Amino acid sequence: MTELAELPATPGAARTQGRPRSSRAHEAILEAVLDLIEEGTTVEALSMEAIAARAGVGKATIYRRWAGKDELLLETLVKLKGPPTQPLGDSVRADLIRLLSVVGQKDQRAVRVMPCLMPEVSRSPEAYRIWQEAITEPRREVMREVLRRGVATGELRADLDIEVVVSMLISPLLLHRMVRWNPRLDEVDDLTEQIVDVVLQGVAA
Amino acid sequence: MTELAELPATPGAARTQGRPRSSRAHEAILEAVLDLIEEGTTVEALSMEAIAARAGVGKATIYRRWAGKDELLLETLVKLKGPPTQPLGDSVRADLIRLLSVVGQKDQRAVRVMPCLMPEVSRSPEAYRIWQEAITEPRREVMREVLRRGVATGELRADLDIEVVVSMLISPLLLHRMVRWNPRLDEVDDLTEQIVDVVLQGVAA
Amino acid sequence: MTELAELPATPGAARTQGRPRSSRAHEAILEAVLDLIEEGTTVEALSMEAIAARAGVGKATIYRRWAGKDELLLETLVKLKGPPTQPLGDSVRADLIRLLSVVGQKDQRAVRVMPCLMPEVSRSPEAYRIWQEAITEPRREVMREVLRRGVATGELRADLDIEVVVSMLISPLLLHRMVRWNPRLDEVDDLTEQIVDVVLQGVAA
Amino acid sequence: MTELAELPATPGAARTQGRPRSSRAHEAILEAVLDLIEEGTTVEALSMEAIAARAGVGKATIYRRWAGKDELLLETLVKLKGPPTQPLGDSVRADLIRLLSVVGQKDQRAVRVMPCLMPEVSRSPEAYRIWQEAITEPRREVMREVLRRGVATGELRADLDIEVVVSMLISPLLLHRMVRWNPRLDEVDDLTEQIVDVVLQGVAA
DNA sequence: TGGTAATCGAGACGGTACGTCACGTCTTTCG
DNA sequence: CGAAAGACGTGACGTACCGTCTCGATTACCA
Known part of the structure; x- marks a missing residue:
């Protein structure tokens, strides 16, 4: 996985001489x-x-x-999010709720940064790549694992499209956090549970 | 419904004198x-x-x-989107697919503008209000109507939370259009149908 | 003498129709x-x-x-200055002192306007012409008359260059008023008399 | 003598750090x-x-x-004028003619700039101060010296007011250069000599 | 231990866009 | 048709950041 590598001091040169970066x-x-x-x-x-x-x-x-403001903000966001929450391995339902309940909630500052990165992420393939690798994919992968387990235990339909389901679970909450997509949802503190239940019902074996 | 009212020439004064705006x-x-x-x-x-x-x-x-670039872009987006697609009144499933298949697809330019407005919409209550009233709500209302019809005909569960379901339907597609949230979904040209089917299965009566 | 004629309403047209200028x-x-x-x-x-x-x-x-700001300011200045002071016909010395003692003194506002017109007057031949005809020449002419009388009575040398002497009399005071050319002169309230005396001594018959 | 000091980077702070001004x-x-x-x-x-x-x-x-256009033009003018012409120490008359013959003649560009500074110089005490110190005073001082020498040698009256005489010598020529105060004077190429002669005659011992 | 080399904070550099203001003209409605 | 009102296209204003470039002063490593 390509990293948010620092810019080399002089490309192709040894980076050992001189005063080290502070x-x-x-x-x-x-x-x-x-x-x-x-x-x-x-x-x-x-x-x-x-x-x-x-x-x-x-x-x-x-x-x-950093090459510019976007790169800097992106790394700030990565630092802010930290590693993804891990499932506990209880029921599929409990794990999904656990994973989703932290979408954009852990640190309120992350919610502030994310929308600012949308213009850049939607335009620059490079920014998009970093965003995917450092933010999105780790969290999707954890969720995929939970869904695969559900399929394995026979809780979920064997032919479900995991990518679609992951998107269905995460998107409403993420969008809600970013732009308060629907303010009425603020009153529904069990929004996460409702989404999980609808999806699980929809993909039950 | 409050409109994207032009700035008054002099707030509180009659705007009849002088050369009219071109x-x-x-x-x-x-x-x-x-x-x-x-x-x-x-x-x-x-x-x-x-x-x-x-x-x-x-x-x-x-x-x-306009007070600034954001206001201008917002009005441009409103003009770009135009009135929401109307359902045909066939089946609930066909109507939902019809409504969703145009999310961010009708005009490629809208897809380009939307992410640029996220920073403003997520921060300014006023921008958010306009965004809601002119872009989001008209489309959600059409979709609510379809779902209410489904409940009335007994196709859908009577106790479903319409707001949640609307968000579940729109969010994945919208996010996908804005930041290509998951590029693998590009290969799934029946993504819309899959989402509708999972949700309908989840909220069937 | 060409005047600061108002622009005709429609060049070459009868200026009798329609609402008259207020x-x-x-x-x-x-x-x-x-x-x-x-x-x-x-x-x-x-x-x-x-x-x-x-x-x-x-x-x-x-x-x-008026064609522009400079024309307007120029006419304002003309209005401000009014007709030149007239000599009393006493002695040449008394008349010159009388004429010079009002250079740029009658209305303090004129002193404020004049420097603002310098850029325009020094550049535009038209502004220069108006400035000459309406401001400068009337005052110089009065002074010339006094000097000519002095020559006629034998008080002054017959071969003196009247234009040079007029400039010598007016310039120090005018420049002093405009840019307080020499602030120490403020202490000399008989500056005018000194100048007249030096010049009269210099051009005595 | 206070100079046309550059604006300090941060008033009151040491101006040694950072990239130096080019x-x-x-x-x-x-x-x-x-x-x-x-x-x-x-x-x-x-x-x-x-x-x-x-x-x-x-x-x-x-x-x-520079704080604005006027400051910049003022410094340009100072650079343009350079140090004042020096007298040769011949006769008082020859020295005065020498000094006066360059009033506003050395560089035609200075004549163009000067009138543009009149509004500023006549209004801002600071602009006036710089104008005095850098342009006017050095030239007046040279001329004062010549006159003082004339008094010492007995050529000129001991009780003459040097400031008045200096103004009488310079003002007509300066005003003439700035606004062609009297265009007929253009025909008089010995204008300078005439002025000097009238004044010398007026203040002779 | 003394040079070498990259880093540091600081801030000036050539640019570009900002949002405001005034220019002189044009286009309304009202008298 | 002249008046006021005020919008129009134009273009300069002075400011703020951009990303780059010197400066003199610090560090670390390597000889």
């Missing part, structure tokens, strides 16, 4: 982004200049590590 | 936005200056009508 | 300019829009009468 | 102004944008050094 600066930058987001800074006000100033860092120090 | 300019601006999008202009290159130049219009003429 | 508007505009100058408005802030607003007049009403 | 840019800007003036650009067409474009410089680079 990990303090690296983290100060990511922290600065999170701080600014937390303070409610709007996207256009979330400028590289503001980030550098907040981090107490020169702008070049940022550009030495 | 509808020619108004439309030239919206056309310019669509042209630029069609030519593949990226969002950051879709500047107010470029729009004004393309429309053969002064920048002030744009700002007289 | 003299009220004409004066309101000139008043507005003077008001704004008096309030200390800077040149760039002395915009046509501000003048029209202050006069309670449409911009077109101004442009119907 | 002297190349500084001079390119001044050159651009002179070029544009030379080409006959009118004042209103002498925009900051045009200057920046001609100098191959960003607008911010100009605003980092």
Whole structure:
């Protein structure tokens, strides 16, 4: 899996000589982004200049590590999300509810960042790739595993299309978190359960 | 329903005196936005200056009508989407498939604009309101009607939560269009049918 | 002598039909300019829009009468200066002092306007012509007459160059008023007398 | 003597850190102004944008050094005038003629710039101060010295007011250059000599 | 231990777009 | 038809960021 690799100092050259990059600066930058987001800074006000100033860092120090704002925000989001929640292996239903209940809920700041990345992710294949590999796929894979187990135990239909079901489970919640797709859903705190139940009923063996 | 009202010339004053706003300019601006999008202009290159130049219009003429780029893009999107597709009144299944098959497909330009509005829609309550009223709600309402009919005819369970089901139907397709959420779904040209079938199975009476 | 003629309503057409021009508007505009100058408005802030607003007049009403801001300011200055002071016919010395003591002193607002016209007057031959005819020449002519009388009475040398002497008398005071050329001169309230005396001594018969 | 000091990067802070200001840019800007003036650009067409474009410089680079167009033009004028002409120490009359014969003649571009600065110089005390210190005073001082020498040698009256005489000598020529105060004077190529002679006659011992 | 080389914070650089303002003209309605 | 009102296309304003480029001053490694 291709990583959010740092830019090489000089492409193709040994990266051992000279002063090493300061990990303090690296983290100060990511922290600065999170701080600014937390303070409610709007996207256009979330400028590289503001980030550098907040981090107490020169702008070049940022550009030495990331190719642009989108890359930086993407890595911030990855850091924010962390590894996906793991299923407990109880029932398929309980595991799905467990996995879905954290979609966009763990850290409110992630909800703030995600919509800002949509323009870039929808346009740049590279941004899309990173988004997929670092954010989407790990979570889908966990969910696929739970569904495969359901098929194996005979709980779920053998011919179900796992990708479709995964999308059906995640999409409504994700969209809801991003743009409060339907505000009336806020009153339904068992929205997750309802979705799981409808889908499970629809794909029951 | 509150509209995408133009900015008043002087808030609270009668808007009858003086030269009236040119509808020619108004439309030239919206056309310019669509042209630029069609030519593949990226969002950051879709500047107010470029729009004004393309429309053969002064920048002030744009700002007289819209408060900023987001408002303008939003109205462009509203114009692009037009009124929602209407159901034919055949079976519930056929109607749902008909309604869903145009989600983000009718005009490829809309797919290009929508992700760019996510940052604004997710942040500004006003942008969100317009987005809801002009884009989302009309389409959800059509779909609600189809589902209510299904309940009335006894095809669907009487206690189903219509809002949840509508979200389950639309979200996967919309997200897919916006960020190609799962590219493997591109191979599934009957994705729409699968989703409808799973949901209908899940909420059958 | 060509005048600051108003622009004809329609060149070559009878100016009898339709609503006659409002003299009220004409004066309101000139008043507005003077008001704004008096309030200390800077040149760039002395915009046509501000003048029209202050006069309670449409911009077109101004442009119907003057070709541009410079023409308007020029006429304002002409109105401000009024007819030149007349000599009393006493001694040459007393008359010159009388004429010079009002250079740029009668109305403090004129001192404010004049420097603003320098760029235009120094560049546009037309503005220069009007400036000469309406402001400069009448005053120089009065002074020439006094000097000619001095020559006739034998007080002054018969071969003096009147134009040179007139310039020598007026220039120091005018420049002093416009840019306080030498602030130390402010302490010399008999500056005018000194200048007259030096010149008279220099050109005595 | 206070200078046309550049704007400090951060007022009160040490100006040693960071990339130093480019002297190349500084001079390119001044050159651009002179070029544009030379080409006959009118004042209103002498925009900051045009200057920046001609100098191959960003607008911010100009605003980092000067507070506005007037400050820039003023410094351009100072550069244009250079140090004042020095007297040769011959006779008082010859020295005065020498000094006066270059008033506004050395560089035709200076004549173009000066009237444009009148509005600013007559209004802003700061612009007036710089104008005095960098343009006016050095030239007046040279002339004062010549007059003082005349008094010392007994050529001139001991009680003459040097400031008044200096103004009488310079003003007619300066005003003539700026606004061709009296075009008939163009025919008098010995205007300078006439003025000097009248004044010397008027203040002779 | 002393050079070498890349990094650091800082901030200026050439650009581009922003949103505002004024220009002088044009197009309404009202008197 | 002149008036006011105010929208029109134009273009400059001064500001803010972009991503790059010097600066002098720090580090680490390697000789």
